[in-house]
Amino acid sequence: MPLDQPVSFVSGRTLVRGACPHDCPDTCALHVTVGNGRAIKVDGDPEHPTTNGVLCTKVARYLERTYSDARVLHPLQRVGKKGDGKFRRISWEAALDIIAKRFTEIAASPEGPQAIVPYSYAGTMGLLQYGSMDRRFFYKLGASLLDRTICSVAGKAGYVATVGAAIGIDMEEFENARLILIWGSNPIVSNLHLWSRLQEAKRRGAKLVAIDPYRSQTAEKCHVHLALMPGTDAALALGMMHVLIDEHLIDRDYIDRYTLGFEQLSVRAREYPPQRVAEITGLAAEQIIDLARDYGTIRPAAIRLNYGMQRHAGGGMAMRTAACLPALVGAWRDPAGGALLSSSGSPAHH
Numbered sequence: 001m002p003l004d005q006p007v008s009f010v011s012g013r014t015l016v017r018g019a020c021p022h023d024c025p026d027t028c029a030l031h032v033t034v035g036n037g038r039a040i041k042v043d044g045d046p047e048h049p050t051t052n053g054v055l056c057t058k059v060a061r062y063l064e065r066t067y068s069d070a071r072v073l074h075p076l077q078r079v080g081k082k083g084d085g086k087f088r089r090i091s092w093e094a095a096l097d098i099i100a101k102r103f104t105e106i107a108a109s110p111e112g113p114q115a116i117v118p119y120s121y122a123g124t125m126g127l128l129q130y131g132s133m134d135r136r137f138f139y140k141l142g143a144s145l146l147d148r149t150i151c152s153v154a155g156k157a158g159y160v161a162t163v164g165a166a167i168g169i170d171m172e173e174f175e176n177a178r179l180i181l182i183w184g185s186n187p188i189v190s191n192l193h194l195w196s197r198l199q200e201a202k203r204r205g206a207k208l209v210a211i212d213p214y215r216s217q218t219a220e221k222c223h224v225h226l227a228l229m230p231g232t233d234a235a236l237a238l239g240m241m242h243v244l245i246d247e248h249l250i251d252r253d254y255i256d257r258y259t260l261g262f263e264q265l266s267v268r269a270r271e272y273p274p275q276r277v278a279e280i281t282g283l284a285a286e287q288i289i290d291l292a293r294d295y296g297t298i299r300p301a302a303i304r305l306n307y308g309m310q311r312h313a314g315g316g317m318a319m320r321t322a323a324c325l326p327a328l329v330g331a332w333r334d335p336a337g338g339a340l341l342s343s344s345g346s347p348a349h350h
Ligand code: SF4
Pocket: 020, 021, 022, 024, 025, 026, 027, 028, 055, 056, 057, 058, 059, 060, 191, 192, 193
């Protein structure tokens, strides 16, 4: 069924299929009921496996936002000091004149047009809004280029350096995992449909471990919350490796067949015994040992990695290091084992 085609007509109302425009890993399918040119209801598509008929609270109330009186529908110019919150309405012509004049002045200044940075990304996705005429315009202008994404390049580069692509466990498989590490991620708030799967896994007896300096809503609902110091994720991963190698909990066959660099990695991991990692991370040595033992013995073991852990110096390396863990224990052998950061490199996206 084409996305832009109405799928049913009921008493003058039209049901339109859509996709959530947010840059969110869930990518929900929407059913929008339209009557007299206005959207009157937004629901999750019950047939779309990820959405499963449920939208997050943000988008379930999308109509309130779309038709809110508080929406900014016209250009406003600030009057007075920044922060005073005083604006006056101006015309589109006047707004464009102000911006064009300012751009022209900057482009003609000694710094040139590169003094302009188009700072944008994908708050609400959609290929047209995400990057089309704006890219052409700023290219023509000679403005600085911005590497997008702003907040996740390091982590993705780290993950891809280890795994080879932005691919990972199928989200629907998480419910079959027996051990789930939720690392730098708060799915209750920002990956709701994964959380449903994690809840299902929990009901089936899986152990959930949150690794996060912050006691998020998700961390509160896991069996274990390891509140490590910010920026110490790589040390924790190395400490886990130390224990896994030391206690022979690794999958030698998998390592020999499918990985490169194990000898160098094990030399590095040897430098991170649990006691040292405890000092770096602020966790107890026993917590690190328990985590490693669980990870080396419970199958399938899934890791939901997220960008929280890479927003600090060395963040890319932290992701790269954590992404080595599934290969060490052969977790990738199980459909519900391995890791997931982003599925943007999976065939489904191309
Ligand atoms: S969880 Fe919410 S924001 Fe994310 S895709 Fe679904 S409806 Fe959109």
